Amino acid sequence: MPYTTKQHQAILNCLSRRAEEALTAADLAEDLRRAGSPVGLATIYRQLEKLEKLGRIHKVSTEEGAFYQYCPHPAEGRDCFLLRCEACGRIVHLDCSHLRELYTHLETDHHFRIDPRRTVLTGLCGACAEKEAVHGNN
Incomplete structure (x- = not known):
């Protein structure tokens, strides 16, 4: 340690x-x-x-x-990544094994290795997407 x-x-x-x-x-x-x-x-x-x-x-x-x-x-090899809402700025930490298939595909077929610990996906969180839908901004 x-x-x-x-x-x-x-x-x-x-x-x-x-x-x-x-x-x-x-x-x-x-x-x-x-x-x-x-x-x-x-x-x-x-x-x-x-x-x-x-x-x-x-x-x-x-x-x-x-x-x-x-x-x-913190163990290496975990499929953690972050989601960042473009509207409110909230950042959510996730641990999701479903992305392993995408990582493997990108490495095998496109010769690009993703660093899951530094991956940030941007979009809209549920609350902001709902607000946008209510206001007709989709």
């Missing part, structure tokens, strides 16, 4: 507690400050980079900046 610091564990715990959300480094800094464990932004970014390399979190780069989300199953 790799050596972890108090800051590393505090950041991972914060992300884990808010696993349903994608957070910015500033969000994490604020949460940690409110919890009585202030951590500087430079340290947060360093720890986020380490956590991403370990497969503990997903990093999503958007027009608004980078967001980070806890990954409950």
Whole structure:
């Protein structure tokens, strides 16, 4: 098990507690400050980079900046990926084995290997799609 610091564990715990959300480094800094464990932004970014390399979190780069989300199953080879709603910006973490067929097809027939841990599919979440349908914007 790799050596972890108090800051590393505090950041991972914060992300884990808010696993349903994608957070910015500033969000994490604020949460940690409110919890009585202030951590500087430079340290947060360093720890986020380490956590991403370990497969503990997903990093999503958007027009608004980078967001980070806890990954409950960091083992490599898992078919986890993210869905990002283009309307509300919500990011949902999924673990779905059904994509394995698509990954295999792309690698075998098109000679392109997908990195499931860095895959982000964009579209509309159910709530935003429903709003759009009600307003006749489909």
